[in-house]
Every structure is written in structure tokens, then in C-alpha cells.
Amino acid sequence: MTGLTADVVVVGAGLIGLATAWRLAADGIQVTVCDPTPGTQTSTVAAGMLAPVTEVEYGEDDLLALNLASVAAWPSFAAELQDAAGVPAGLHQTGTLAVAYDVDDAAALRRLADYQRRLGLEVEELSGRESRQREPMLAQGVSGGVWVPGDHSVDNRQAVTALLRAVEVSGVTLIRERVARVITSGTTAVGVQLENGDSIHAGQVIGAAGPWSGQLDGVPQELRPPVRPVKGEVLRLRVPEAYRPALTHTVRATARGFSVYLVPRPGGELVVGATSTELGYDTRVLAGGVFALLRDARTVLPITDELELVEAIAGLRPATPDNAPVLGPSGLDGLLWATGHYRNGVLLTPITAQIIAETVRTGVLPELGKPFLAGRFTAR
Amino acid sequence: MTGLTADVVVVGAGLIGLATAWRLAADGIQVTVCDPTPGTQTSTVAAGMLAPVTEVEYGEDDLLALNLASVAAWPSFAAELQDAAGVPAGLHQTGTLAVAYDVDDAAALRRLADYQRRLGLEVEELSGRESRQREPMLAQGVSGGVWVPGDHSVDNRQAVTALLRAVEVSGVTLIRERVARVITSGTTAVGVQLENGDSIHAGQVIGAAGPWSGQLDGVPQELRPPVRPVKGEVLRLRVPEAYRPALTHTVRATARGFSVYLVPRPGGELVVGATSTELGYDTRVLAGGVFALLRDARTVLPITDELELVEAIAGLRPATPDNAPVLGPSGLDGLLWATGHYRNGVLLTPITAQIIAETVRTGVLPELGKPFLAGRFTAR
Numbered sequence: 001m002t003g004l005t006a007d008v009v010v011v012g013a014g015l016i017g018l019a020t021a022w023r024l025a026a027d028g029i030q031v032t033v034c035d036p037t038p039g040t041q042t043s044t045v046a047a048g049m050l051a052p053v054t055e056v057e058y059g060e061d062d063l064l065a066l067n068l069a070s071v072a073a074w075p076s077f078a079a080e081l082q083d084a085a086g087v088p089a090g091l092h093q094t095g096t097l098a099v100a101y102d103v104d105d106a107a108a109l110r111r112l113a114d115y116q117r118r119l120g121l122e123v124e125e126l127s128g129r130e131s132r133q134r135e136p137m138l139a140q141g142v143s144g145g146v147w148v149p150g151d152h153s154v155d156n157r158q159a160v161t162a163l164l165r166a167v168e169v170s171g172v173t174l175i176r177e178r179v180a181r182v183i184t185s186g187t188t189a190v191g192v193q194l195e196n197g198d199s200i201h202a203g204q205v206i207g208a209a210g211p212w213s214g215q216l217d218g219v220p221q222e223l224r225p226p227v228r229p230v231k232g233e234v235l236r237l238r239v240p241e242a243y244r245p246a247l248t249h250t251v252r253a254t255a256r257g258f259s260v261y262l263v264p265r266p267g268g269e270l271v272v273g274a275t276s277t278e279l280g281y282d283t284r285v286l287a288g289g290v291f292a293l294l295r296d297a298r299t300v301l302p303i304t305d306e307l308e309l310v311e312a313i314a315g316l317r318p319a320t321p322d323n324a325p326v327l328g329p330s331g332l333d334g335l336l337w338a339t340g341h342y343r344n345g346v347l348l349t350p351i352t353a354q355i356i357a358e359t360v361r362t363g364v365l366p367e368l369g370k371p372f373l374a375g376r377f378t379a380r
Numbered sequence: 381m382t383g384l385t386a387d388v389v390v391v392g393a394g395l396i397g398l399a400t401a402w403r404l405a406a407d408g409i410q411v412t413v414c415d416p417t418p419g420t421q422t423s424t425v426a427a428g429m430l431a432p433v434t435e436v437e438y439g440e441d442d443l444l445a446l447n448l449a450s451v452a453a454w455p456s457f458a459a460e461l462q463d464a465a466g467v468p469a470g471l472h473q474t475g476t477l478a479v480a481y482d483v484d485d486a487a488a489l490r491r492l493a494d495y496q497r498r499l500g501l502e503v504e505e506l507s508g509r510e511s512r513q514r515e516p517m518l519a520q521g522v523s524g525g526v527w528v529p530g531d532h533s534v535d536n537r538q539a540v541t542a543l544l545r546a547v548e549v550s551g552v553t554l555i556r557e558r559v560a561r562v563i564t565s566g567t568t569a570v571g572v573q574l575e576n577g578d579s580i581h582a583g584q585v586i587g588a589a590g591p592w593s594g595q596l597d598g599v600p601q602e603l604r605p606p607v608r609p610v611k612g613e614v615l616r617l618r619v620p621e622a623y624r625p626a627l628t629h630t631v632r633a634t635a636r637g638f639s640v641y642l643v644p645r646p647g648g649e650l651v652v653g654a655t656s657t658e659l660g661y662d663t664r665v666l667a668g669g670v671f672a673l674l675r676d677a678r679t680v681l682p683i684t685d686e687l688e689l690v691e692a693i694a695g696l697r698p699a700t701p702d703n704a705p706v707l708g709p710s711g712l713d714g715l716l717w718a719t720g721h722y723r724n725g726v727l728l729t730p731i732t733a734q735i736i737a738e739t740v741r742t743g744v745l746p747e748l749g750k751p752f753l754a755g756r757f758t759a760r
Contacts, residue, residue, distance in 0.1 A: 235667075237667055238664075284618075284688040285688060285689050286685065286686060286687065286688060286689065287615075287617055287674055287677070287678070287684050287685055287686075287687050287688070287689045288678070288684070288685025288686060290670065290674060290689050291671070291674040291675065291678060291685065294667055294670060294671040294674070295671065295675075297667070298667070298668070298671060304667050304668070305666065305667055305668025305671065306666060306667075306668060307666065307667050308664040308665060308666060308667070309665050309666065309667045309670050309692060312689060312692075
């Protein structure tokens, strides 16, 4: 098995790595993806919100532009993926309702709506009553809302399944092994060595290992991206037939200062997320995390108490110092990054795959990707 | 396979059925136990408190006497079981600390302590500070406690495992099939028919099917015990090494009017229970149940937030109109009940097995069992 070759080898088979591999294969490029457990980590835990508007943060304009481009790219990406895979890609274009509970929550939501309008984003402020007209099961205590018609959601587990099928049918080689190190020749990456000792030689290596991307041996220390794991706990609830649909849109709530989101899926699943904890590579589900999610969910959606708790799971977001991803040239020839997507991995899957595929094809990082070069962290 | 025989056939392989079968086999009696899934229902979900004193209810004097007899029987029962099975029976004689959180909780606990003393039970009232001296991780807000040296706990999963081994080595036949009906001849039960069509003829049938005991076809409707399922949700948490032991005694708390108990196990498990819901034969774990348990546990034991949530599970208690079990002659010759143990199944396992075995041997229900005849429900 030793001495395999490929045009491109992708390290990591989460949504980002798989989508990039699929896009490259569509261009006729021979791609190998390596991951000990494809599609089982962060990509499977996520709730799948596509919320560039609802979750906009003050001063992150470049990231907002990237996020908006990606939410715009999702419908055609999903349609093509569905065609290629023969199974649903999981996109649900339902819009998102941001709601506030108490007076302080409402004030914060109004300030955010002002900012969203100044940015030219499409938002509509609602009273508590108007919010409940859109989502009748919301608590009486919900005091106001903002309707965001362009923020949607993706069933990320369906997307993972579809991408695994799509890469298979498009001729991508998937190797279920961990990459031990990147192989270099001088200042150029020329492939990877697997934990089983095999090596794969490739003209291009793509680092898409999410929170593990900073640990790739063979990459000089100073060129490794400053990606750290931020744990998020997520619950999956089941709405009994009698109460369906408990929600018809994604609900993003601020309840007594705490943030929670509730993402309904067709079929009765309701995903509740997410905590945020910096505890290293620890994916234990803690009682305090589950408590906080349930407390906030039931504050805004009292019927939560009557829903079955089907799953409590934790994943690791790949966070960076400025909350934005790391895309494109790494400083080591032959190695591109597609990592550091933090809270926006599902959202940024189509645009990341497109940017990286174009970079491989043309040798030039597209304009949209330029603010996200790894070099920005060492430059300052 | 059709046409099996036994001296005694036991319907149900929970703790009660298994312990009774084991006791009978020790007397040289040939026993067959039938259960589609031995030891997997309520007996596995329970937290395993042995709390006749801590959980005494006003006016349940006969039940208290039975409970006290059984907690006294546990040590020798456990020792014999351990000998027979070669694995631990799970008894932990650690004592129990009942604690109160706010002023109302403290007042209720004091009233209960007065009642316990009037009954001659051994209890010691403690201040909040004294309670924290015994359990240093209790919340500062714990305002008082009652130390109950005679209330203990059993790792019910270990007890189930031990009993399954013990019945095997003592020659009991375990058939993994559901009993479809009791076979009668005139007004006498003479065996059971299994769902697979096989029948087992036996001189004595023992109904130990917990919450399903009222559904035994073949038993005349008016003789079926009024047992109903009361769902209880239980959490299993894991204490990380750094925080062990989070607790060293069983803690029974009243927190802002809500009851919760926390049962520590050697090895870092902490069992938190239990909700109480009347929803029929429904074992879904509801979000509201998990929320309530976490809310109350973290109120009295703040470190709860930092513990891993390993399992959330629900079981069905076999409840009766007066909260006491149904023991002994059923009104149908040849059929004895050993069911309806509600919240006290683990506690009452030794005394129930002893009472039923003696009844089979002598034909006479011992004095201690007489208040618990099924006939008490039809008589009034």
C-alpha cells in the first residue's frame, strides 16, 4: 500500500474536506481524502444554522461578506449535491426568527437589528405578539423579535451523508486513516504520511482537519494555523406527533442574557444548541451544559418540557483568534488551509469548497478569500 | 419445547422475581423464571436507595415495618448473594443525609424528623454547617439536615447481575419469553403459556411482573392487582477523578419544595433521581424531567454542573393505590403475587423473597406480609 499518489490529498473528512474534495473531483482532479472517522466529528454534532444575518457580530465585515456569499451559494450547492448523491442535501429555506425574552434581551436585539439595517441586511422587527403569530408555541414572555427571511438551516447529518455518497460516486479515494505528518521536500509539501506508515504523494495538500489542523506534524511550527477547540454541547429532542410542528422556523433566542437556538427539522427533530466551553479536546457532555440548554429552551418554548431528549452530544469547533476561517496558501508551497471555521462550518461549506477548488485550479486565491489567509495572524 | 414442568414458575425476572426464584431454589425447589428481557426494566433504572427512614410517609406504618425488616435483611442477603454469585451484590452501608435548602424546606424536614423520632427511628438533626461537615461539596445554601445512619444504598445494576448469576448456579431455568397467560384448571392456576406457544405446568405460579402484573391474561379481572406504571427518570453522572468523591453518603434533598436524591457509587458514578409521571407505559426520557433533576441536583450540589452526563433513562414503578406492595395469595389457588413495590423495589427485595419463599414452603403467608394481600383493595 505504501507509495500511493494523487493530484490532491485532503486531510480531514468533515463537511469542509468532503465538499472540497467533491468540487475538485468534479473538475477532473484525482483526489484522496484521509480521515480515521469520516464525517463523525464536529460536522455531525452541529445544529446546521445558516445565520450570517442573525449571528452577525460587530466589526466582522469581511466574515459577513463571506458568510453571505456562502448562504447565497447553498441552494445551488445543495441541488447539485442532491443530484450527485441521490439523497437529500438537507437544506431547509425556512427563514429565522430571532426573539428576545426580557427587557434587556429586547434592548440588545433592537441594537443588533439597527446594526443589521445599517449593513443593508434584510430584517423585520416584530412585537412579541407578531413573533407568536409566526411561532405560536413561543412563550407568552417573549417580548419581541426580528424576522430574518434569508437565514436558513441545513440538516448537517443529511449533508454529511450526501457528501460521503457524492465523493464516492465522483471517484474520490477515501482512506480511513489518520494523517501522521505532512511530507515536505525543501519548502514544499509533497504529500502525507499516514499513521499506518503508508505515504501518499500529491502535488497539493489541503489541511481541512478542523480543530486538529494546528497539530499537523511536518508543517513548520510558525506556519501552523492558530486553531483551538471550543466545545459545544447540542441536544436533539423529538417532538411527539401531537405537538408537531413545535416550530416551523429556526428560532434564535436571547433569554435572560443567555443565547440559545432551536432548529426544527421535518420529521419532528428539534436541535437545541449550543454551549461554548474552552476545555481542550474534551467532548464529554457536562450536566451544566445540558442544564443551561434546557433552561433557555424551555424559557422561550415551554413545550420543550414535553419533548423527548433523544441525544446529548458535544463537538469541537475549530476557533481562531478573530473567529474567521483560515483559507488558502499556508506559507508552505503545496499546502492550502481550509480550516478554522469556528461556528460557521456548515454555513461556509459551499464557499470554502469553491474558493479552495479555484485556488487549486488557477493557483490564485480568489478575492473573497484573501482576508482569511493564515498569514494575518503572524503579521500583527 | 411444549409441555415443560417446574415446581414453581415465576413471571418476571426483575430483582423481585429473581430473588424469589433464588430463595426457592436454595430450598431445593425446581424453579423456572420467564421474562423476555431479564433484569433490564425498572430494576436496572432504579437508583437503589434503601431509605425506609428518610422516605417514611405519614400513616404508612405497616409499610414502614416491612421496609425496616428489609433494610435489616439486606446485609445477610447481600453476603449470601455475593457468595453464591461470586460477584458483588452492590450493598453500600454509607448512611443517608437528608438536607433542606430554603426555610420552607427546612421546616418540612424538621416536621419529618419529629415524626421519625416519634416512631422511634434513629435520626440526628444537623445544622447547615454540620451537614456540610459531612458532605463538604453541598451548597452554602443548604440550611439544615437530618443524618440517618441506617438508610443505605444498593448498586441495583450489580444486584441484578449478581442475581442473574446466582439463579444460574442454583439451577433455576431462565426462559427469555413473555408469558402470554396464566393457565387455570377450575379456580386453580396450574402454569403459564408463553408467547411462543410453549406451556409450563407448575404447582405454583408467582406473579412478579412489576408494572405489567395487572395485565396477566388468564387471571380473572377482579383478582388482578391494581398496579399502574409511574414513570421515573434517572440520570447517571460521572465524577471526574479531580472532584472525587463528590459525595460519600446518599443525599436526599428538598430544594425549593422539590425532592431529589443523589446516590454516590464507588468508582465515581453519581445517580440522580427521580421524576414521577403518570403517562402509562411510556419510557421516553422527557426534556422537562431531565431539566428538573439537574435543576434540583445543582441547587444542593453545585459541582453537578462539572460532572459528565453519562445516561438519562426512564423506568416504570409498579404503583398501587396505597403505595404498598401486593404480596401473597391472589384469590386464585396456585397464584401468589410479589409485585406493586412502587418506589421500594430494591429495598424490599430480600424481605419479599423471604416472605414468598416461606409462603410456598409452608402454604401460609407470614405475619409481616399479611397487610399486603391483594384482597385489601377489593375489600374496601
